[in-house]
Each structure stands twice: as C-alpha cells, then as structure tokens.
Amino acid sequence: MSLQNFLSRLDQLQSDAESAFSGASNAESLEEARVVFLGAKNGQFKDVQKMLGGIEPTDKRAAGMRLNEVKNAINDAFSAAKEALEGGGDSQVDPTFDPSLPGARPALGHIHPITQTIDHLTEIMGRMGFEVAEGPEVEDPWHNFVALNIPEDHPARDPLDNFYLAAAGVSSGDASAETGEGESLLRSQTSTVQIRVMKSRQPPIRIISLGRVYRPDAPDATHFPMFHQMEGLLVDRNVTMANLKTVLRVFANNYLGDDVEIRFRPSFFPFTEPSVEVDFLWNGTWIEFGGAGMIDPNVFEAVGYDPEKVSGFAFGLGVERLCMRRHGITDIRDLYSGDLRFLEQF
Structure with a gap:
C-alpha cells in the first residue's frame, strides 16, 4: 500500500470520527460512535x-507518526464530546440564555460630591497658578492662633469653641492651663497651612490648601462640626486688595456660573487687615461662603517676613x-448622612 493512500485513509478516518462524535446527541449515541471508530x-x-504492515519500510516512519497523530486527535475529539454532554464543556449552552438581553450592570462606586468639589476647586485655582499645599489636622495653639495674630483673650480661642486634645495632661502651672487650652487641638481653620508654608519658603508664594476643619457647632442645615475649607494665599511684592477681589470674582464665575451675584462686606479677622466677607445670592438670600483680606503685618513678622517689602492676601x-x-x-x-439614595444622584 502506498504511503499516499495510507495518509488519505487516516485523514478520512479522522474527519468521520470527529463528525460522528460532535454530532452525538446523548451518551448512548456517543458510545456507539466510539465503538465504531475506536473499538x-x-x-x-x-x-x-493493520494496514501499516503493508507500507514500504522506508515510509513506515512517516506513516507511524501520522497514525499516532490521528489516534490522539480522535481521542481528544471523543473526550471533548463526552465532557460537553456531561455539562462541563464550554460548548454546553444554557437553553434559557438569551444573548440579546442586556446584561446585569455591576454596582460601581463613584466619587463623593465633596471630593468632586475639591477636585474641581483645585482645577480652577490651578489655572490661576495656585499650587496645592497640605498640613496636619492636629495642630498646636501657636500655628492655629498665635502666628495668626489671635490673642489669648480672643473668643476664637475659647475651649468651648474648639476641640482641644490631651487637656487633662496639662499641669496646673502651665500657662495653657490658665486659658483652658491643651497642648494640641483639631485645627479650626486651614489658615494653619499658610503659616507652615511661609515658615518654610520665601515669596513669591501662591498656594491653596483644601482639607477638614473642626468646630463644635450644633448641626443644622448650614453648619456641621466637621467641614472642609479651601484656604488661599498669595504673597509677593505690590499685592493689593484689587488682586484679591479679581481672584475671587474669577473663581466664583468659574465655579458658580457667570450669572452668580457676589458681594464683599467689610469685616474683621485678626490675621487680615483690611478684611472682607464674601457672600453669594442663593434662592433670594445672601449666603456667606468665605472670608478674606490683606495679610496683617503681624502675621508676616511671626513667620520672619518683612511687611515693608512684601504684601499679600x-x-x-x-x-x-x-x-x-x-x-x-x-x-x-x-452630605454626611451616608444615604446612598442621596449620594447616588451625584
């Protein structure tokens, strides 16, 4: 028997066997096909x-190799068909499955509206050249009050208006015990970051700091004991109140919209002079959204700057x-209820 005829017979056998195995509809018909081909x-x-014995000796090596390949292919086809009928193969498809139906949407989380706001504020201020600076949330009275020109008798330092920490550890002879202040407190404002930045760098400075601050306010519709502030600081030569108003107006128009109405009211803060409060009109009511002003010379002196040479807001x-x-x-x-029905709207 010629090698060519032998190989053709093997190819035909493999094709017939694979067709028979894949077409078996149940275990009985598959077994019948196995007996026919692999009995x-x-x-x-x-x-x-048995035909291999009639092959020329010089062709037996090639014929034998092809015979083993066909044998393995037929066995693999039988195993695959058997696994599919038993429900373990990928080819077994659930008859109730409809690929045209939409799939189940996975439950994905998303960014909290406060974090979204912080990211947006950072992007807006970044376009005006402000870089982000960070500082600790647990502060000492020097950074939170003294360096900001807030005297000991100022109401802002009242123990009832701050979250002081480790107050029980203050000795009776300590000056801080006389004022009721502890050695540290949760920061009541992000202004502490501007002190740390000015202590470590020389002008020009243009930074913002966004983070949590803490005040023991009774929760209501517009107050919460923990909230977030964005502190902005610009220090350079010849900085004026006009620069401050321009930055705040550009910011308000970018974030709140071109149609927003804002106003500046004279005010007082120990660390700025002159000082203003900034309001925006919402539902017919003016709502305060921040305070601002030119940095007081005493603050500059506390961080080692010469107020005769630099100014800032x-x-x-x-x-x-x-x-x-x-x-x-x-x-x-x-915003802090944790109610997903509310948070999923953003």
Whole structure:
C-alpha cells in the first residue's frame, strides 16, 4: 500500500470520527460512535492500523507518526464530546440564555460630591497658578492662633469653641492651663497651612490648601462640626486688595456660573487687615461662603517676613457651601448622612 493512500485513509478516518462524535446527541449515541471508530476488536482505527504492515519500510516512519497523530486527535475529539454532554464543556449552552438581553450592570462606586468639589476647586485655582499645599489636622495653639495674630483673650480661642486634645495632661502651672487650652487641638481653620508654608519658603508664594476643619457647632442645615475649607494665599511684592477681589470674582464665575451675584462686606479677622466677607445670592438670600483680606503685618513678622517689602492676601472658602450651591442641596447634613439614595444622584 502506498504511503499516499495510507495518509488519505487516516485523514478520512479522522474527519468521520470527529463528525460522528460532535454530532452525538446523548451518551448512548456517543458510545456507539466510539465503538465504531475506536473499538478494540472491530473499530475502524484498528483496521487502518493493520494496514501499516503493508507500507514500504522506508515510509513506515512517516506513516507511524501520522497514525499516532490521528489516534490522539480522535481521542481528544471523543473526550471533548463526552465532557460537553456531561455539562462541563464550554460548548454546553444554557437553553434559557438569551444573548440579546442586556446584561446585569455591576454596582460601581463613584466619587463623593465633596471630593468632586475639591477636585474641581483645585482645577480652577490651578489655572490661576495656585499650587496645592497640605498640613496636619492636629495642630498646636501657636500655628492655629498665635502666628495668626489671635490673642489669648480672643473668643476664637475659647475651649468651648474648639476641640482641644490631651487637656487633662496639662499641669496646673502651665500657662495653657490658665486659658483652658491643651497642648494640641483639631485645627479650626486651614489658615494653619499658610503659616507652615511661609515658615518654610520665601515669596513669591501662591498656594491653596483644601482639607477638614473642626468646630463644635450644633448641626443644622448650614453648619456641621466637621467641614472642609479651601484656604488661599498669595504673597509677593505690590499685592493689593484689587488682586484679591479679581481672584475671587474669577473663581466664583468659574465655579458658580457667570450669572452668580457676589458681594464683599467689610469685616474683621485678626490675621487680615483690611478684611472682607464674601457672600453669594442663593434662592433670594445672601449666603456667606468665605472670608478674606490683606495679610496683617503681624502675621508676616511671626513667620520672619518683612511687611515693608512684601504684601499679600488670604481667603478661606467653605467647600460644603459651594458644593450645596452648585448641586442645589439645601441641608449640609445630607452630605454626611451616608444615604446612598442621596449620594447616588451625584
């Protein structure tokens, strides 16, 4: 028998066997097909294997290799068909499955509206050249009060208006014990960051700091004991109040919209002089969203700057109130309720 005829017979056997195995609809028909092709006594593969004896000696090596390949292919086809019928193969498809139906949408989380607001504020101020600076949330009285020109008898330092820490550890002879202050407190303003930045760098400085601050306020629609502030600081030569008003107006138009009405009211803060409060009109009511002013010379002296050579401004804006104005939220407590029905709207 010629090698070519032998190989053709093997190819035909492999094709017939694979077709028979894949077309078996149940275990009984698959077993019948196995006997036909792989039966030990009368299987077709056994018959073809016997033909190997009639092959020329010089062709037996190639014929034998092809015979083994076909045998392995037929066995693999039988195993795959058997696995599919038993439900373990990928080809087994659930008859109730409809690929045209939409799939189940996975439950994905998303960014909290406060974090979204912080990212947006950072992007807006970044376009005006402000870089982000960070500082600790647990501060000492020097950074939180003294360096900001807030005297010991100022109401802002009242123990009832701050979250002092480790107050029990202050000795009776310590000066801080006389004022009721502890050695550290949760920062009541992000202005502490501007002190740390000015202590470590020389002008020009143009930074913002966004983070949590803490005050023991009774929660209501517009107040919460923990909230977020954006502190801005610009220090250079020949900085004026006109620069401050321009920055705040550009910021308000970018974040709140070109149609927003804002106003500046004269005010007082120990660390700025002159000082203003900034309001925006919302639902017919003026809402305060921050304070600002030109940095007091005493603050410059506390960080080692010469107030005769440099000037600057600072502002602090309430992140929650900006977020509420943008999204039409009327109660700050909703932002911290953890109610997914509310948070999933953003």
